[in-house]
Amino acid sequence: xxxxxxxxxxxxxxxxxxxxxxxxxxxxxxxxxxxxxxxxxxxxxxxxxxxxxxxxxxxxxxxxxxxxxxxxxxxxxxxxxxxxxxxxxxxxxxxxxxxxxxxxxxxxxxxxxxxxxxxxxxxxxxxxxxxxxxxxxxxxxxxxxxxxxxxxxxxxxxxxxxxxxxxxxxxxxxxxxxxxxxxxxxxxxxxxxxxxxxxxxxxxxxxxxxxxxxxxxxxxxxxxxxxxxxxxxxxxxxxxxxxxxxxxxxxxxxxxxxxxxxxxxxxxxxxxxxxxxxxxxxxxxxxxx
Amino acid sequence: xxxxxxxxxxxxxxxxxxxxxxxxxxxxxxxxxxxxxxxxxxxxxxxxxxxxxxxxxxxxxxxxxxxxxxxxxxxxxxxxxxxxxxxxxxxxxxxxxxxxxxxxxxxxxxxxxxxxxxxxxxxxxxxxxxxxxxxxxxxxxxxxxxxxxxxxxxxxxxxxxxxxxxxxxxxxxxxxxxxxxxxxxxxxxxxxxxxxxxxxxxxxxxxxxxxxxxxxxxxxxxxxxxxxxxxxxxxxxxxxxxxxxxxxxxxxxxxxxxxxxxxxxxxxxxxxxxxxxxxxxxxxxxxxxxxxxxxxxxxxxxxxxxxxxxxxxxxxxxxxxxxxxxxxxxxxxxxxxxxxxxxxxxxxxxxxxxxxxxxxxxxxxxxxxxxxxxxxxxx
Numbered sequence: 273x274x275x276x277x278x279x280x281x282x283x284x285x286x287x288x289x290x291x292x293x294x295x296x297x298x299x300x301x302x303x304x305x306x307x308x309x310x311x312x313x314x315x316x317x318x319x320x321x322x323x324x325x326x327x328x329x330x331x332x333x334x335x336x337x338x339x340x341x342x343x344x345x346x347x348x349x350x351x352x353x354x355x356x357x358x359x360x361x362x363x364x365x366x367x368x369x370x371x372x373x374x375x376x377x378x379x380x381x382x383x384x385x386x387x388x389x390x391x392x393x394x395x396x397x398x399x400x401x402x403x404x405x406x407x408x409x410x411x412x413x414x415x416x417x418x419x420x421x422x423x424x425x426x427x428x429x430x431x432x433x434x435x436x437x438x439x440x441x442x443x444x445x446x447x448x449x450x451x452x453x454x455x456x457x458x459x460x461x462x463x464x465x466x467x468x469x470x471x472x473x474x475x476x477x478x479x480x481x482x483x484x485x486x487x488x489x490x491x492x493x494x495x496x497x498x499x500x501x502x503x504x505x506x507x508x509x510x511x512x513x514x515x516x517x518x519x520x521x522x523x524x525x526x527x528x529x530x531x532x533x534x535x536x537x538x539x540x541x542x543x544x545x546x547x548x549x550x551x552x553x554x555x556x557x558x559x560x561x
Numbered sequence: 562x563x564x565x566x567x568x569x570x571x572x573x574x575x576x577x578x579x580x581x582x583x584x585x586x587x588x589x590x591x592x593x594x595x596x597x598x599x600x601x602x603x604x605x606x607x608x609x610x611x612x613x614x615x616x617x618x619x620x621x622x623x624x625x626x627x628x629x630x631x632x633x634x635x636x637x638x639x640x641x642x643x644x645x646x647x648x649x650x651x652x653x654x655x656x657x658x659x660x661x662x663x664x665x666x667x668x669x670x671x672x673x674x675x676x677x678x679x680x681x682x683x684x685x686x687x688x689x690x691x692x693x694x695x696x697x698x699x700x701x702x703x704x705x706x707x708x709x710x711x712x713x714x715x716x717x718x719x720x721x722x723x724x725x726x727x728x729x730x731x732x733x734x735x736x737x738x739x740x741x742x743x744x745x746x747x748x749x750x751x752x753x754x755x756x757x758x759x760x761x762x763x764x765x766x767x768x769x770x771x772x773x774x775x776x777x778x779x780x781x782x783x784x785x786x787x788x789x790x791x792x793x794x795x796x797x798x799x800x801x802x803x804x805x806x807x808x809x810x811x812x813x814x815x816x817x818x819x820x821x822x823x824x825x826x827x828x829x830x831x832x833x834x835x836x837x838x839x840x841x842x843x844x845x846x847x848x849x850x851x852x853x854x855x856x857x858x859x860x861x862x863x864x865x866x867x868x869x870x871x872x873x874x875x876x877x878x879x880x881x882x883x884x885x886x887x888x889x890x891x892x893x894x895x896x897x898x899x900x901x902x903x904x905x906x907x908x909x910x911x912x913x914x915x916x917x918x919x920x921x922x923x924x925x926x927x928x929x930x931x932x933x934x935x936x937x938x939x940x
Contacts, residue, residue, distance in 0.1 A: 292876060299906070348771060368876075370844060373740055373769035374663055378700045381668045397875050409875045411905040426821020431873045431905060432926065452820055454665050481824055484665050507824035510831045511840070515807040518820025518842035520768070521665070526683065531828075548829055550927070 274401035274446040275421070275466040275473070276364060276392075277340065281405045284332055284362070285310045286343040286353045288320050293344035296409050297321060303406045308336040311353075329360045340364045342398060342407050350394065351376035358389045366407055367393035370452070371520075377455045384457065391457030395519065397427030397449040410434070410447060418443015419561055421467035423460055424479035425452055425519065429507060433477060436549045442556055445473040453484055453521020460490040468498050475501045475561045477552055478543070480534060482508030483522040487534040495541035502543045503555050506531045562765045565604045567646045568780055569761035572739070576731040578746075580758050583648040586629060592622040595647050601628050604644040605637045608762075609681060613637050618650060651757060656748035657718055658682055659729065661698075661736040663743075670698040670736070672729070674712040678748035679759075704733040724756045739776075740769035795839070795861040802854045804841065811836025813933055814865035814897075816855045818843045818877040822926075826871040829927065835934040838865045847877040852885025860895065869933040870901045871926060872911075879903055879911025890918050898936050902929035 283300070287293040288310025297307055298321055307323055309332040316327030326332040329341070341362040345353035350369040357365045358380070365384065372380075372394050384391045392399060398408015403417030414431050416438040424430035427449045434444060448463045450456055460478060467473045476498075480487045487506065494502050508517055508524075509531040516523045524530055528537075535545055546552045564572070570580045584590065586601075603615035610616050615637045619625040625647070632642050656678030664671040677685045677692045685692055694715040696708045709729045710722070718725050728749075736744045743764040750757045770777040792800075799806030805820075809827075813835045817823030823842045830837055841859050843851050859868060872882060883903070889895075903911050903922035912922050923929045 295878075296876070347768065371768045373772075374742055374766045375700070375737070375740055375769070378663065378668060378670065382700050409906075411873075411875055414905070424821065426819055426824075427875045428817070428819020428823075428873050429821030429825055431819075431875055432822055432825065435873070435904065455663070455668050479821065481821060486666065489666065507821055507828055510809075510827040510837065511824060512807070512809065515840070516805070517807065517824055517840055518805050518817075518844070522820055522824070547832070548825065548927070 274404055275463070275470050276399060276446065276448065277401055277405045277407055279404045281306065281339045281407065282337055283307045283407055284329070284336070284338040284341045285323075286312075286329070286341055286357065287345040288312055288323065288325055289315045289318070290344055290346070294320050296344065297323065299409075299412065300406050303412050305406050308338060329356045329362075333360055338362065340366065340407050342366045342368070344368055347371040351380055354380045354391070355383060358384050358387050361387075362389055364390045364392065366396060366398045367391060367451075367457070368396055368398060368409070369393075370395040374455060381455065381457055392448070393451040393457060394455075395453070396451035397430070399446060399448045401446045402444050408449065414438055415447070416441075416443040418445065419472060419474040420444045420556060421470065421473035421476045422447040422479065423463040423467070423476065424449050425481050425521070426479060426507075429479045429505075433479065433505075433549045433552055436553055437556070440553055442553065442561070445470060452519030456486070460486055461493045464490055464493055464498060464502065468500055473500065475503065475556060475559055478502055478504045480504065480506045481519065481522050482506070482511050482517065482524050482531050482534075483519070483529055485526075485528045488528055488537050491534075491537040491541035491543065494538065494543050501559055503546055503552050504535070504538045504543045505546045505548070505552060506534045506538070562767055562777060562781060563606045564763045564765065564780060565606060565644070565784055566602060566761055567604055567644070568783065569763040570758070572735055572763060573731075573758055573761050576735055578728055578731045578758050579756060580761070581649045581651050583646050586645045586647055592625045592629070595622070595625065596649055597621055598650045599625070599647045600650055601625065601632060602646045602648060603632045603637060603642040604646055605640040605642055607638050607640060610637065615642070651750065651752050651759070653748075653750045653752060653759070655751040656759075657716055657751070658685075658747045659732065659749050660743065660745035660747070661732055661741070662745070664697065667697060670700060672696050672698060672704065672708065672712065672733075674716045676716040678750070682747065704730065718751070721751065721756050728756060735763070739763075739773065740766040742766050793862065795858050798861050799841075799858045802858065804851070804855055804858050805844065806858055807840040808862070809837045809839050811838050812864050812866040812937060814838045814859045814862065814868040815871065816841045816843070816852075816859055816868070817871040818847050818874060818882065822871055822873050826869065826926065826930065829930050830869070830934070833930050833934045835930065835937065838862055843877060843882070848881040849885040849888065852882040853889045856886070856889045860897075865897060867897055867933050867936045868899050869929060870899065871929065872901070872903045872905065874905030874907065877905070878907045879905060880907040880914065883911035883914040886920075887914055887918050900929050900933045900936065902926050
């Protein structure tokens with residue numbers, strides 16, 4: 273078990289022929305991901321690493337069964353690719369593009385909700401269940417199968433944590449990147465709830481940052497509904513107010529959006545907190561996971 | 562991008578939203594010609610300008626000249642005033658609030674109205690939330706007429722219902738057609754001549770600039786001419802090249818290949834007693850060229866004594882960013898030490914390339930941070 277994906281997940285890659293899409297497809301295959309088809313408009317009939325490429329999602333689905341669509345479609349065209357995946361009944365859509373206009377994201381998220389598609393992202397590194405399946409861009413070498421569930425706004429920060437955990441023999445159940453905002457499909461709260469239900473996950477690590485108020489919503493869930501221990505690391509204590517810290521959503525605009533306010537809300541809700549990846553590791557060791 | 566008041570009001574006016582008569586004062590403007598009494602308003606992108614002394618009523622040309630000079634010599638919360646708008650003074654009977662914005666948590670546009678206009682809306686939300694009325698908007702349906710009528714009834718502006726509905730639709734049109742993330746009228750005044758937008762705030766989504774021709778660029782140029790800020794060379798370069806860069810005032814330069822890692826690096830640098838000169842992040846698709854550009858931007862700041870590069874490749878390939886570092890070092894004289902932490906996708910290839918220019922990349926972030934801090938302290 274793991275959340276959202278498993279050993280047999282069949283993946284469709286949108287934007288498979290691009291520089292990033294083709295490279296990451298190869299890396300995912302090396303990891304063992306079952307990529308069954310790719311889509312790039314105008315490239316139908318070609319192959320990428322022996323994976324057939326189609327012009328349209330509908331054509332790919334007439335030949336293959338697909339559980340997840342992973343989109344490497346660039347920001348300007350991401351909305352159309354997403355609507356295409358949703359129209360074709362894809363259950364889980366992973367949107368990696370950074371810089372999609374907010375109004376396009378609103379339309380996609382709203383349409384997905386109506387049609388019953390779950391969206392991860394945008395601006396997400398994707399997700400991976402080590403040893404089972406990787407639908408994303410996490411560096412293979414930092415991953416190890418185990419029982420720590422990780423939900424992160426930042427891809428890079430989750431790699432930092434995985435790298436250290438893996439080095440010390442602590443494996444992960446699923447690592448979910450929800451994206452850098454300011455709008456999200458699946459939220460920290462959604463993913464925490466899934467980890468709570470997942471028998472393979474014994475402890476959850478939540479990696480958050482300044483900007484928005486999503487961590488407060490997560491804190492409320494931790495307090496009310498989580499029985500598993502949650503260790504939180506919120507970055508951006510050194511971030512000045514009003515500056516956009518790389519992620520579109522990482523900007524302090526109001527009182528509840530600072531690192532200090534989120535850390536204190538999480539502490540109050542009963543989450544353990546950590547200042548850096550090393551402290552996350554020592555907390556997990558103390559918990560005996 | 563947050564527009565200045567005069568830019569936002571120009572958009573309002575073009576879309577049929579009534580605004581007071583105004584003139585953007587230039588050196589050539591004849592102050593004698595203004596319809597006194599008028600209000601002089603400093604054009605700076607901050608809220609609460611009234612309290613900050615950025616808005617002053619004047620009664621004649623002599624007073625206007627004195628106040629104009631005074632306003633042009635001050636800064637409002639770090640923003641030097643370089644442009645002033647003169648506006649007719651109007652008799653206000655009542656003030657309302659009306660805005661459209663994107664609710665990040667709900668993932669929906671929302672229209673917000675209140676009968677508590679003219680004050681900080683966040684303060685109203687804290688102190689008397691019952692005075693704020695909100696309705697979410699389905700993006701596939703748009704703004705419904707009944708929604709606007711509902712708001713009008715709840716805040717008590719029914720007497721001006723026709724104008725209010727027209728104005729709400731104009732506001733929604735601006736929000737949608739210009740990729741707004743916030744379009745706000747505060748206060749929306751009731752005067753003897755009906756509704757009037759006394760102030761205007763518009764924030765546009767920079768991510769959507771590509772689909773508006775050169776509009777966003779022209780608005781930005783106009784702000785630069787109006788002296789929106791006195792920026793450093795590094796900040797200007799960063800904007801030209803589209804690099805994420807935040808100036809922080811210390812002497813440890815920083816480049817990361819992810820926002821989260823970058824923020825973690827800054828936090829830990831602070832804990833270790835170091836002072837960051839900047840935050841700079843390549844974004845997920847960083848390659849050779851963006852690394853060269855980031856180096857150019859960060860090293861344009863003369864206060865940088867050591868450069869800490871914090872890399873943990875996922876989408877970013879270490880061989881590509883290493884090529885960028887090597888190319889930059891071959892083309893430029895760099896006199897300060899570089900501390901590089903490199904791991905992740907293609908890290909062996911990346912390390913090997915750095916070795917060709919005599920750089921041994923570190924693997925561990927805390928070690929890299931300590932090394933950078935020790936280097937500064939030692940020098």
